[in-house]
Amino acid sequence: MHRNGISAHEAKALPASTLPEREERRQLIIFSLAGVGLGVVGAIAAWALYHLINIFTGLAFYRTFTTKSPLYPPASGLGIWVIIVPVVGGLLVGVMAKYGTDRIRGHGIPEAMEAVLKHKSRISPRVAIFKPISAAIAVGTGGPFGAEGPIIQTAGAIGSLIGQTMKLSAKERRILLACGGAAGMVGIFNTPIAAVALALELLLFEFRARSLIPVILASAVAAACRTFLLGSNPMFALGTFPSIGGPLDLLWFVPLGILIGVCSVGLSKALYVVEEFVDHLPIDLLFKPALGALVLGIVAVIQPRVLGMGYVTITNVLHNHFSNADLASLGIGKAVAVVASLGAGTSGGLLAPMLLIGATIGSGYGRAINHVLPGAGINPGICGIVAMSSLFSAAARAPLTSFLFAFELTGDYKAILPLMVGCMVADIVARSLSRESVMTERLARRGLKVEQGYEARLLQLLSVGEVMTKAVISLPAFVTVREAAQAILGESAARFPIAAGALCLRDTAPGADAVNAHGNANNASDADSADSADGGRSISPAIVDALRHWTLPVVTEEGRLSGIVTRGELLAAASDPNLIEKPVEEIVNRRVVVAYTDEALDTALMRMLEDDFQLLPVVDRADATLLLGVLSRRDVLRAWRLRAEDENRRERTISVPRWQRSRSLAETREVDGNAVLITTDGTSQEEGDKALFEKHVESLSPTDEQ
Numbered sequence: 001m002h003r004n005g006i007s008a009h010e011a012k013a014l015p016a017s018t019l020p021e022r023e024e025r026r027q028l029i030i031f032s033l034a035g036v037g038l039g040v041v042g043a044i045a046a047w048a049l050y051h052l053i054n055i056f057t058g059l060a061f062y063r064t065f066t067t068k069s070p071l072y073p074p075a076s077g078l079g080i081w082v083i084i085v086p087v088v089g090g091l092l093v094g095v096m097a098k099y100g101t102d103r104i105r106g107h108g109i110p111e112a113m114e115a116v117l118k119h120k121s122r123i124s125p126r127v128a129i130f131k132p133i134s135a136a137i138a139v140g141t142g143g144p145f146g147a148e149g150p151i152i153q154t155a156g157a158i159g160s161l162i163g164q165t166m167k168l169s170a171k172e173r174r175i176l177l178a179c180g181g182a183a184g185m186v187g188i189f190n191t192p193i194a195a196v197a198l199a200l201e202l203l204l205f206e207f208r209a210r211s212l213i214p215v216i217l218a219s220a221v222a223a224a225c226r227t228f229l230l231g232s233n234p235m236f237a238l239g240t241f242p243s244i245g246g247p248l249d250l251l252w253f254v255p256l257g258i259l260i261g262v263c264s265v266g267l268s269k270a271l272y273v274v275e276e277f278v279d280h281l282p283i284d285l286l287f288k289p290a291l292g293a294l295v296l297g298i299v300a301v302i303q304p305r306v307l308g309m310g311y312v313t314i315t316n317v318l319h320n321h322f323s324n325a326d327l328a329s330l331g332i333g334k335a336v337a338v339v340a341s342l343g344a345g346t347s348g349g350l351l352a353p354m355l356l357i358g359a360t361i362g363s364g365y366g367r368a369i370n371h372v373l374p375g376a377g378i379n380p381g382i383c384g385i386v387a388m389s390s391l392f393s394a395a396a397r398a399p400l401t402s403f404l405f406a407f408e409l410t411g412d413y414k415a416i417l418p419l420m421v422g423c424m425v426a427d428i429v430a431r432s433l434s435r436e437s438v439m440t441e442r443l444a445r446r447g448l449k450v451e452q453g454y455e456a457r458l459l460q461l462l463s464v465g466e467v468m469t470k471a472v473i474s475l476p477a478f479v480t481v482r483e484a485a486q487a488i489l490g491e492s493a494a495r496f497p498i499a500a501g502a503l504c505l506r507d508t509a510p511g512a513d514a515v516n517a518h519g520n521a522n523n524a525s526d527a528d529s530a531d532s533a534d535g536g537r538s539i540s541p542a543i544v545d546a547l548r549h550w551t552l553p554v555v556t557e558e559g560r561l562s563g564i565v566t567r568g569e570l571l572a573a574a575s576d577p578n579l580i581e582k583p584v585e586e587i588v589n590r591r592v593v594v595a596y597t598d599e600a601l602d603t604a605l606m607r608m609l610e611d612d613f614q615l616l617p618v619v620d621r622a623d624a625t626l627l628l629g630v631l632s633r634r635d636v637l638r639a640w641r642l643r644a645e646d647e648n649r650r651e652r653t654i655s656v657p658r659w660q661r662s663r664s665l666a667e668t669r670e671v672d673g674n675a676v677l678i679t680t681d682g683t684s685q686e687e688g689d690k691a692l693f694e695k696h697v698e699s700l701s702p703t704d705e706q
Helices: 021-062 081-099 109-117 125-140 148-164 170-189 192-204 209-229 247-279 285-302 311-318 324-343 351-372 380-396 399-410 413-433 441-445 481-488 524-530 541-546 567-574 601-610 633-648 658-662 685-699
Strands: 471-476 504-507 514-516 551-555 561-566 615-619 627-632 666-671 674-679
Touching (some): 021 081, 021 148, 021 209, 081 125, 109 148, 109 441, 125 148, 148 170, 170 209, 192 209, 247 324, 247 351, 247 380, 247 441, 311 324, 324 351, 351 380, 399 413, 481 567, 551 615, 551 627, 561 567, 601 615, 601 633
Parallel strands (some): 471 551
16 A cells, blocks of 8 residues: 555456456356257257157057157047047146146246246256156157157256256356257257257347357257257158249238237137136146146047147148148147147147147148139248248247248248248237237246347446546545544534535546535635635535445545545544544555446446445556546446437437428529529528428417427
8 A cells, every 4th residue: 555545456356247258268168068068968868758759659559669750649540548548648747747846837948938037047856857757748648749848948957957066157057058958959850040049039038159159059969969869850841842923922921920920829828828727726736737638638539630749740731631621620629739738737848739730820821812812822831831930939939939940940941031021920910919928928927027138238338437427526535534524424514614625526527626525616716715604514516416425435635546435434433532533544445446447337337236335436447546437326327227218218310301301302503602402392491491490480389489
């Protein structure tokens, strides 16, 4: 410590949540390696789950042990078994939900989102064990679900469990969870790009290299492993379809998007209603999944194709292998079966049934258009692909994931344009009709609001220098503790005079003067002004406002930062007879936590919050004793207010004269040697301005003129 101020090494900067560049690079390397490992683990987990489903399907419907891939319930000739088998599967799931963990209920992705947002990316080991087994039993006994939701939750749980064995933060565990979830999805569908998009939209809730690169690596490695485990083909091969005729043909997909948007909201709300109804039934949790399975069995009596994952059925729908009657019964039956089964609390993925329901709606729409307008030339298969992708987009509010997913399944670039139009229109309609999605409806009922919007963090875009207060209230180091305590206590000012110079308001802007406690300039010409009419007892409004801070910088005679002192420390010293007459510099804290003008505002804010500081001195990086200003929490809140103005305040920054907005022709003529803009009615711009102003004044009411 130097007599004239603190030394540079005494300006302490605590670690902040925004990591230094070196730490960011280190984490990027570590989590990238972890992403590679989780890519392998996720692909193996997907392979195991898929074959586990086949084993239970063979045992339930064929009375044989097999891992044949793919294996589906037979489409006919089941008799009474079509009701009994799903009910038995529902009972087994109910046993695991009651005695294992009830987190296995549902389609998996909302549970993973809840773990990220509410439980600091921690998933129980029981979920990692019971979720794949319960999903395999539910789907293997005819459940109308897919494997994608359970595998995302299962592989994500593996990533979370690995993270829980290490000393990691919640955000770091989230990266591992997302890597596992994305790898699991790739292991089922072989869609690495869509898996990355899904992780971004539904799991990560951030967009930065530290999280994005590991997820990309996990997806790529999982896709490579999937080639050896389940083959290189997508889960259902759609092939290519004829391209649209021209730009106007895209308009056919606007009504389809509207229809799908309405259907997605209806499906989400129906699932919510059934869940509420079943939750309030006075029956044991063990029997609730069986209740939904009973409804599934009854529907399967009429339409057996609603049983199982339905990947082959989706392909057949898109290739027009069903009659109109079968198409309608398949779409309606699948929707009823999914809502009843999933709403009753069984375990299974929602993506595959939504793809099938959407495919039936889209294919039916395409057939209807061709029937009414035979010359339209719209391929029902294209409509089916657009509809199945749009239904997932609108229901899950994951537009990027949805059309990338369909594009990867088709491998046909010609389908991307109608996919983009259909998905975005459906998403707009769904957002207009309902705030919550099928992924967030249950979470919202639990009191967890999910914000899926992404934008750059405001406090990272602003620097400390942009928002700091330059008019600094400081205590001169030479004043006594008594004088300083009198200066900061408003009620004391009424009892005895404040020592001149006990407080100093110093504007750090170039050329600004320091102002004393009475609001007078601290220069020779104003030496007598401190003796004011009130006996020197008043404090300027600027001083009173700044004294709301709990912390005050202490400066030397030369204006250098000597340290800081809090109001509590100052008042405590004033009550000590041994300290009350000592100069303030005897009690200052010289280990100062500071901020710098060029650092991000959120870095300084986290430093401030870490030790509950109300204020940070802002100093020069090259000279820690050069006080440039202070950063208070009020300054940070003011930055948020400015951000709110950018978001909500609308203004016209370029004013266009009315005649220029309404008329398209104007010319420039020479008048008295000057170029003048003449409008088509023969008036000059100056004349038009005057006339417009006079007309506006005449229209003003007296209130407006005031």
